[in-house]
Amino acid sequence: KSSLQVLFFPDKDVACRDYFISGDGCFKSNCQFSHSKTSLSELCKHMMSSQRSLDVCVFVITCRDLADILLKLHRRGVKIRIITDKGMLHTDGSQIWTLQKEGIAVRTNNSSFFMHHKFAIKDQQVLINGSFNWTRQAITGNQENVLITDDLAVTSQFMAEFQKLWEHFDTS
Amino acid sequence: KSSLQVLFFPDKDVACRDYFISGDGCFKSNCQFSHSKTSLSELCKHMMSSQRSLDVCVFVITCRDLADILLKLHRRGVKIRIITDKGMLHTDGSQIWTLQKEGIAVRTNNSSFFMHHKFAIKDQQVLINGSFNWTRQAITGNQENVLITDDLAVTSQFMAEFQKLWEHFDTS
Ligand SMILES: [Zn+2]
Ligand SMILES: [Zn+2]
Structure with missing residues (x-):
C-alpha cells in the first residue's frame, strides 16, 4: 500500500527550469x-506538491533550482523549515542566506562535526532521503541516489x- | 512482510570491538x-550476517572496524565487491588499499565528479543506505542516517x- 520511488543521478540531461520548475511552461x-x-x-515534482509543510535537513544547498522551489512554496504558504550544516553556510553559492532573508526558518548545528543528513519530509508523510546534497x-x-517513500x-x-x-x- | 530498520548517528557511546566485532567476546x-x-x-550485525555476498558502494572507507568486517567476511568466503570514489582512495586512513591487497575486488569511478553513494547490499536481499560514509x-x-530494508x-x-x-x- 505504501508507494515508493528510487531516483539515481547523474542526470544525462538537464531538466528545463521553465518546463518543470517555473510552472509557466517553456516556450x-x-x-x-x-x-x-x-x-x-521527478525530485522537483515531489517537492512542489507539498501542501502544508516541507522539513528540509540537508548538509548543503547551493542549487538555485531547488532553492527556488523552497521560495515558491514558502510564498504559497507552505511551512518550510531548514536544518543545514553550519560550516557549509559559507560555501560558494550557498542559497541559505537568500532563503533566510525571505523569511524561511533555518537552524544549524554548532559543532565541528557535520550535520550530514540529506533528507526532506513533505507534509509529514513523504520522506525524500539518500546520498544527494542539493548541489548542481x-x-x-x-x-547519487534518492529514495522517496510514504511508508509511515x-x-x-x-x-x-x-x-x-x-x-x-x-x-x- | 518486509522488515526495516532506521539507524541514526552520532552514537553517544563507542561500540566495543571485541564484544560486537571480533566475535571472541570482551573479557x-x-x-x-x-x-x-x-x-x-546494529550496522555491524547486519554486515556480519552476510552469507554469500556483500556489494559495497561507498564514497569513502576509513573506519578500521568496518574494514575489518569486510576482511573477516572475505576470509569466510563471502564475495565482497567494492565501488568507491577514486579521489578518496588517497584520503588519510583509507582502508581500500589493505582490502585490495587481501584480494577484495575494488573498482572506482574515473571522473572528477564524486562516486557519492553510501549503500551496501547483503546477499542480494538487504539494502543498507543513507548519508553515512564509512568513517570514524x-x-x-x-x-547521519542509515536505512536498512529488505523490500525487494x-x-x-x-x-x-x-x-x-x-x-x-x-x-x-
Ligand atoms: Zn525548455
Ligand atoms: Zn568490551
Whole structure:
C-alpha cells in the first residue's frame, strides 16, 4: 500500500527550469534543456506538491533550482523549515542566506562535526532521503541516489529525528 | 512482510570491538566501550550476517572496524565487491588499499565528479543506505542516517545500479 520511488543521478540531461520548475511552461522553440522526465524533474515534482509543510535537513544547498522551489512554496504558504550544516553556510553559492532573508526558518548545528543528513519530509508523510546534497554537481556529475517513500514506519522515525534536531539546534 | 530498520548517528557511546566485532567476546573487567546496542553495533550485525555476498558502494572507507568486517567476511568466503570514489582512495586512513591487497575486488569511478553513494547490499536481499560514509567521524561525530530494508522493490533497483556501475567502472 505504501508507494515508493528510487531516483539515481547523474542526470544525462538537464531538466528545463521553465518546463518543470517555473510552472509557466517553456516556450522556447529550440530549448536546450530536457522536457522529458529526469531524476531532477521527478525530485522537483515531489517537492512542489507539498501542501502544508516541507522539513528540509540537508548538509548543503547551493542549487538555485531547488532553492527556488523552497521560495515558491514558502510564498504559497507552505511551512518550510531548514536544518543545514553550519560550516557549509559559507560555501560558494550557498542559497541559505537568500532563503533566510525571505523569511524561511533555518537552524544549524554548532559543532565541528557535520550535520550530514540529506533528507526532506513533505507534509509529514513523504520522506525524500539518500546520498544527494542539493548541489548542481550532485545532479549532473555525481553518482547519487534518492529514495522517496510514504511508508509511515520509516517517515515517522525521520520526523522524530527532525524534531529532535530542530529543538536541539534552537539558539534563540 | 518486509522488515526495516532506521539507524541514526552520532552514537553517544563507542561500540566495543571485541564484544560486537571480533566475535571472541570482551573479557575486560572495566571495558570502556559500550556492550549495549549502538547504531554502529546494529550496522555491524547486519554486515556480519552476510552469507554469500556483500556489494559495497561507498564514497569513502576509513573506519578500521568496518574494514575489518569486510576482511573477516572475505576470509569466510563471502564475495565482497567494492565501488568507491577514486579521489578518496588517497584520503588519510583509507582502508581500500589493505582490502585490495587481501584480494577484495575494488573498482572506482574515473571522473572528477564524486562516486557519492553510501549503500551496501547483503546477499542480494538487504539494502543498507543513507548519508553515512564509512568513517570514524560519521559514527561518533556527525548527524547521519542509515536505512536498512529488505523490500525487494527497493533493493532490486540498487542491485541494478550496482551492477551498472560495476561494469561501467571495469578498467581491465
Ligand atoms: Zn525548455
Ligand atoms: Zn568490551
